[in-house]
Amino acid sequence: MQTEFCKQLGIEAPIFAFTHCRDVVVAVSKAGGIGVLGAVGFSAEQLKEELDWIDEHIGDHIYGVDTAIPQKYEGMDKSTPEELVAMLQAAIPEQHRKFTEKLLSDAGVPEWPDKDDDVTLSFSAVQAQALVDEALTRPNCRMIVNALGTPPADVIKQVHDAGRLIGALAGRLKHGINHKEAGLDFVVCQGSEGGGHAGEVTSMVLWPQMVDAVAPLPVLAAGGIANGRQMLAAMSMGVSGVWMGSRWLNSSEAHAEPAQRESYMNATSEDTVRSRSFTGKTARMLKNEWTEAWEREDTPDPLPMPLQGYLTFDAVRRTHRYAGSGDCQKVAFNPIGQVVGQINEVESCRDIMFHLLSEYAEALEHVNAINPE
Numbered sequence: 001m002q003t004e005f006c007k008q009l010g011i012e013a014p015i016f017a018f019t020h021c022r023d024v025v026v027a028v029s030k031a032g033g034i035g036v037l038g039a040v041g042f043s044a045e046q047l048k049e050e051l052d053w054i055d056e057h058i059g060d061h062i063y064g065v066d067t068a069i070p071q072k073y074e075g076m077d078k079s080t081p082e083e084l085v086a087m088l089q090a091a092i093p094e095q096h097r098k099f100t101e102k103l104l105s106d107a108g109v110p111e112w113p114d115k116d117d118d119v120t121l122s123f124s125a126v127q128a129q130a131l132v133d134e135a136l137t138r139p140n141c142r143m144i145v146n147a148l149g150t151p152p153a154d155v156i157k158q159v160h161d162a163g164r165l166i167g168a169l170a171g172r173l174k175h176g177i178n179h180k181e182a183g184l185d186f187v188v189c190q191g192s193e194g195g196g197h198a199g200e201v202t203s204m205v206l207w208p209q210m211v212d213a214v215a216p217l218p219v220l221a222a223g224g225i226a227n228g229r230q231m232l233a234a235m236s237m238g239v240s241g242v243w244m245g246s247r248w249l250n251s252s253e254a255h256a257e258p259a260q261r262e263s264y265m266n267a268t269s270e271d272t273v274r275s276r277s278f279t280g281k282t283a284r285m286l287k288n289e290w291t292e293a294w295e296r297e298d299t300p301d302p303l304p305m306p307l308q309g310y311l312t313f314d315a316v317r318r319t320h321r322y323a324g325s326g327d328c329q330k331v332a333f334n335p336i337g338q339v340v341g342q343i344n345e346v347e348s349c350r351d352i353m354f355h356l357l358s359e360y361a362e363a364l365e366h367v368n369a370i371n372p373e
């Protein structure tokens with residue numbers, strides 16, 4: 001079931017797997033789709049290590065790298081990481097630091113052992129450029145994807161000059177149109193039900209509008225796809241493939257602490273919320289005491305991106321490493337979409353791909369059978 005876009009890339013199935021886990025990238029690419037490594041939060045050295053591993057294990061298959069290359073952000077004028085860190089440090093109010101620390105200590109989340117560990121400058125141009133440079137040294141990395149907004153013109157040119165494709169996520173129609181006008185090769189259109197950063201409009205409403213608005217640019221449907229029936233619904237709207245994030249979080253290849261897996265397994269589709277409390281922009285995640293605490297009238301409001309992400313960087317790494325400690329899950333960062341309610345078992349990526357495609361075929365048969373003669 002190759003679409004034109006699949007043919008352009010040379011992949012068998014129109015399944016794009018967003019993941020932070022290198023093992024998932026390799027498993028999905030080997031099973032006929034394409035794994036895209038989420039590199040936001042990685043330093044260039046960490047990305048190099050991950051890509052070395054992927055290149056060693058992926059054979060002739062291809063993959064992508066996703067990062068966040070901002071057009072505008074607070075501190076844009078700061079050119080070095082040190083200057084940027086100093087600006088961020090100074091801009092975070094003491095009240096926010098104390099509030100964050102209290103939430104973590106009340107839940108019994110242990111301290112990070114090495115306070116001098118590198119701080120990751122997620123969502124900064126300084127860091128993102130280094131990641132793009134590293135990704136483009138890899139011949140099997142065939143696509144760069146921007147998580148937030150239209151990438152700057154010089155990065156688009158750099159990726160094209162290297163003979164690769166570049167696309168970006170869009171949660172609003174106007175973002176997709178901006179991507180097309182800037183010369184991107186494809187748009188990942190994410191509806192509100194998806195995990196991670198998500199806008200207001202649901203997938204069912206947004207996908208067909210995006211396909212029409214950016215035609216003939218390929219659109220990948222994201223947000224709310226975790227089985228073959230949902231995949232068929234998306235493909236019927238004229239998209240060139242499906243881009244899934246949540247479905248892989250509980251795959252056997254994904255790295256996750258047992259307590260985090262358990263939170264995902266126990267959650268229903270009603271247990272997520274769009275919250276600004278971790279990154280400063282609305283992202284969908286599991287609801288818990290942390291997300292509720294930031295909503296209350298008597299507590300500080302989340303800061304804008306990238307300040308909130310810088311403030312909560314320590315909370316994210318601590319709640320992931322110590323997922324099972326104390327009441328950690330009450331304050332943990334567990335980004336996932338509404339499909340969490342459908343994900344009730346741990347399967348390998350190969351099995352997930354197999355089930356997606358066989359269920360897609362069954363659903364298509366069902367639709368064909370009800371077609372009027």
Ligand SMILES: Cc1cc2nc3c(=O)[nH]c(=O)nc-3n(C[C@H](O)[C@H](O)[C@H](O)COP(=O)(O)O)c2cc1C
Nearest residue numbers: 018147194195196222223224244245246335336337
């Ligand atoms: C845990 C998690 C982290 C995410 N982080 C990013 C990210 O760093 N960059 C990005 O482009 N998208 C990110 N997303 C969004 C995914 O790329 C994808 O669009 C989304 O998961 C699709 O909706 P679904 O969760 O219903 O499959 C993330 C999603 C999840 C679940």
